[in-house]
Amino acid sequence: xxxxVEFNLRxxxxxxxLITDEVIQALPELPLTGILHLFIKHTSAALSINENADPSVxxxxxxxxxxxxxxxxxxxxxxxxxxDDMPAxxxxxxxxxxxTIPISRGRLNLGTWQGIYLCEFRNYGGSRRIVATxxx
Amino acid sequence: xxxxVEFNLRxxxxxxxLITDEVIQALPELPLTGILHLFIKHTSAALSINENADPSVxxxxxxxxxxxxxxxxxxxxxxxxxxDDMPAxxxxxxxxxxxTIPISRGRLNLGTWQGIYLCEFRNYGGSRRIVATxxx
Amino acid sequence: xxxxVEFNLRxxxxxxxLITDEVIQALPELPLTGILHLFIKHTSAALSINENADPSVxxxxxxxxxxxxxxxxxxxxxxxxxxDDMPAxxxxxxxxxxxTIPISRGRLNLGTWQGIYLCEFRNYGGSRRIVATxxx
Numbered sequence: 001x002x003x004x005v006e007f008n009l010r011x012x013x014x015x016x017x018l019i020t021d022e023v024i025q026a027l028p029e030l031p032l033t034g035i036l037h038l039f040i041k042h043t044s045a046a047l048s049i050n051e052n053a054d055p056s057v058x059x060x061x062x063x064x065x066x067x068x069x070x071x072x073x074x075x076x077x078x079x080x081x082x083x084d085d086m087p088a089x090x091x092x093x094x095x096x097x098x099x100t101i102p103i104s105r106g107r108l109n110l111g112t113w114q115g116i117y118l119c120e121f122r123n124y125g126g127s128r129r130i131v132a133t134x135x136x
Numbered sequence: 137x138x139x140x141v142e143f144n145l146r147x148x149x150x151x152x153x154l155i156t157d158e159v160i161q162a163l164p165e166l167p168l169t170g171i172l173h174l175f176i177k178h179t180s181a182a183l184s185i186n187e188n189a190d191p192s193v194x195x196x197x198x199x200x201x202x203x204x205x206x207x208x209x210x211x212x213x214x215x216x217x218x219x220d221d222m223p224a225x226x227x228x229x230x231x232x233x234x235x236t237i238p239i240s241r242g243r244l245n246l247g248t249w250q251g252i253y254l255c256e257f258r259n260y261g262g263s264r265r266i267v268a269t270x271x272x
Numbered sequence: 273x274x275x276x277v278e279f280n281l282r283x284x285x286x287x288x289x290l291i292t293d294e295v296i297q298a299l300p301e302l303p304l305t306g307i308l309h310l311f312i313k314h315t316s317a318a319l320s321i322n323e324n325a326d327p328s329v330x331x332x333x334x335x336x337x338x339x340x341x342x343x344x345x346x347x348x349x350x351x352x353x354x355x356d357d358m359p360a361x362x363x364x365x366x367x368x369x370x371x372t373i374p375i376s377r378g379r380l381n382l383g384t385w386q387g388i389y390l391c392e393f394r395n396y397g398g399s400r401r402i403v404a405t406x407x408x
Contacts (some may be wrong), residue, residue: 041383056214078328111177204379249315
């Protein structure tokens, strides 16, 4: 069985956002066993799985991204689209444009402390489009 | 065909560990052709594929993780769970909670020098739970 | 339906390379709906999805990789295979050895600005082998 749906996330500010509920609401009925593949159709935002409870994790993670890939480096040549653009591309490649989550007993089989993250690396990234493919 | 199994890895010290054999022993029979999806149900450890021969690669990789995301940064606010906690979350997002490996002729189709890594980012992470989903 | 093909990419210099066309030419006919899983059978190169238009993004991204994981660090012990070797392993784990792309209406469902990247982290990496698994 293959099922696929494409949807937009609501626009978010630069930072790390918990989107588990927003994703689940966009999905059709899940099979008993299988996988959910999520793919973001953009090159300056990314998807990840991480801690779902304490908002300070998401704040600190965003700060870490900014320290690992700082803006305004002397060696950047791709600078026309803003200071946040080239670091956003690099962060997107470090974090990744796609995640796959197991489905068990008809539900996403996430750990107790896991949630789905949208990492928005642009200052004004706009709405982000996701393709969800369910295989089971 | 979808098959799924959930299992615990034996507890490991902080660092990078080769778990190819431990994973294979936990798997049911594989289809001739397909994919194996591995998902770790934790937010401070990660899965990767890398060099399977020289232990010094895994030692150095762990040191690189600690240099890319150092502990005790002045801008951390999520500090109550220990100095290793927030860096562990960030490293987990950089490395990723899931990997997918092709299955060919009934076996994992890894390159000659590839093995499956558990990246344990906590000092005392305990046993880690994995969901393996086989599609073929 | 499962279909799988294994192929070599043409040898490339160290850096980030757009390989969307080279990959598509190696693929069999795609199903209407499904996923394409790409896996690189090496531990010092990686696959990613990123910007497909401006070559300066790929140049800068390669420079960022070299700044995040610099060569010749005092704490490296895995040094016998060249200055580029250990950083290449670490970069490969940060970027990842596999990507999965949705297939919709018989084509790869990439965003307008997305392409497939080979990140070649070795100075002389040789030809790289890819396993493409199509599920639909």
